[in-house]
Amino acid sequence: MTETTTVETPAPDALAAALADAPFVRLVATDDGDALAATGLLARALRERGVPFQARVAADPLPDTGGEDLGVTVGVSTDGSGYGVPGGARPASVTAASIARALGADSSPVITLAGVVAAGSIPGADGSDVALAAAEERSLVERRPGVAIPTADLSTGLAASTLIHTPWSGDLEATQATLAELALPAELDAGAHRRLASLVAIDVAAAPGASANAATAVERALSPYVITDEVPSTTVSGHARTIGGLADVLDVLARDAPGTGLALLLAEETAEATWTAALDRWRTHGMAAHRALDTATTGRYDGCLIARVEASPAVLPTVARLTLAFLSPEPVAIAVDESRGRVAVAAAEPQQVGAACRAVAAEVDGTGWGTPTRGGLELEAAATEHTPAEALAALREAL
Numbered sequence: 001m002t003e004t005t006t007v008e009t010p011a012p013d014a015l016a017a018a019l020a021d022a023p024f025v026r027l028v029a030t031d032d033g034d035a036l037a038a039t040g041l042l043a044r045a046l047r048e049r050g051v052p053f054q055a056r057v058a059a060d061p062l063p064d065t066g067g068e069d070l071g072v073t074v075g076v077s078t079d080g081s082g083y084g085v086p087g088g089a090r091p092a093s094v095t096a097a098s099i100a101r102a103l104g105a106d107s108s109p110v111i112t113l114a115g116v117v118a119a120g121s122i123p124g125a126d127g128s129d130v131a132l133a134a135a136e137e138r139s140l141v142e143r144r145p146g147v148a149i150p151t152a153d154l155s156t157g158l159a160a161s162t163l164i165h166t167p168w169s170g171d172l173e174a175t176q177a178t179l180a181e182l183a184l185p186a187e188l189d190a191g192a193h194r195r196l197a198s199l200v201a202i203d204v205a206a207a208p209g210a211s212a213n214a215a216t217a218v219e220r221a222l223s224p225y226v227i228t229d230e231v232p233s234t235t236v237s238g239h240a241r242t243i244g245g246l247a248d249v250l251d252v253l254a255r256d257a258p259g260t261g262l263a264l265l266l267a268e269e270t271a272e273a274t275w276t277a278a279l280d281r282w283r284t285h286g287m288a289a290h291r292a293l294d295t296a297t298t299g300r301y302d303g304c305l306i307a308r309v310e311a312s313p314a315v316l317p318t319v320a321r322l323t324l325a326f327l328s329p330e331p332v333a334i335a336v337d338e339s340r341g342r343v344a345v346a347a348a349e350p351q352q353v354g355a356a357c358r359a360v361a362a363e364v365d366g367t368g369w370g371t372p373t374r375g376g377l378e379l380e381a382a383a384t385e386h387t388p389a390e391a392l393a394a395l396r397e398a399l
Helices: 012-021 033-049 092-102 109-118 129-137 154-160 172-182 190-206 214-221 243-256 258-266 272-294 316-327 353-363 388-398
Strands: 025-029 053-057 070-075 083-086 141-143 225-227 297-301 304-308 332-337 342-347 366-370 374-379
Touching: 012 033, 012 070, 012 083, 012 092, 025 033, 033 053, 033 070, 033 092, 033 109, 033 243, 033 258, 053 258, 070 092, 083 092, 092 109, 092 129, 109 129, 109 141, 109 243, 129 141, 154 172, 154 272, 172 190, 190 214, 214 316, 225 243, 243 258, 243 272, 243 316, 258 272, 272 316, 304 316, 316 332, 316 342, 316 374, 332 388, 342 353, 342 388, 353 366, 353 374, 353 388, 374 388
Parallel strands: 025 053, 025 070, 070 083, 304 332
Antiparallel strands: 141 225, 297 304, 332 342, 342 374, 366 374
């Protein structure tokens, strides 16, 4: 990838200098795990440097400035009205870690790597080699066979995971029955972890409607980096069991409970109750996403797969992402909840999805948002002259 430096997206050293001299910094992130992790890294660095800041998450962030305040969007570039830490081919968390180091702060390689996985990449790729080397040098992570989940409860971790989609995903009893057939030992050794990973890989590929891409999509959940006891158990990183599991939790929290996500990342010591609340939200969200997908009515069109479901606004984007990763033979997946007038879009490659959602929303009296690879729109409840079907048709045309 060729990186460019502009006024809006300066090199890490330049942005670090601007942040260090700012009287007040306002961080606003896109609602995804990578941007949330990146915002946590920047906020921690600012606090360590003694720079006052405010951090929040928004579906369509704009630079938040006032007076001499410095506004920084995280996860997207800006339109020239502020500074940006873009996501994309190079995860925002990787750039944020570089900025944190330039500020002289701890760049937390574990959180950085969680952001990388949340961005759809793998530790060590897309510029994260520095973070992985630092984590391994400090013995913070170690790789082993198995599946990435955030909790010690194997059945719950697998059933709720949004890194995979199997016939038993979203169903705790079915997951427990599947695990019982493996007859795993109470303490999993390397061989047991390999058997578990093989089961997951096979069941993902064999799921009803699974696309040819499913076998590739599941890879980032396999052979996880385990977070070791060298990471303090009182931190968010120490509570999570694997890098991928932490990434999954952060991605869910970014859309479903962003305040909790920021609190987890910024707390000097993460209370057990806070982590438990985060896991509860992650579990509920993941289960709901898989159940919605299992009952979806799908239709394939030229260039996209549409899944008609019933899901909460926070869960709908996860349904779109799962559809794209595991079910769609097309490069775009659209999840629509017609009863709520909501649409979520996920694309395999950047194609200005957010811009298309905004343009279509303007045509149908709705609200649109998003990034080059994902987005959404909502019809206004009072606008009866436009329908979700009309919005879908316009969106297919725009994409």
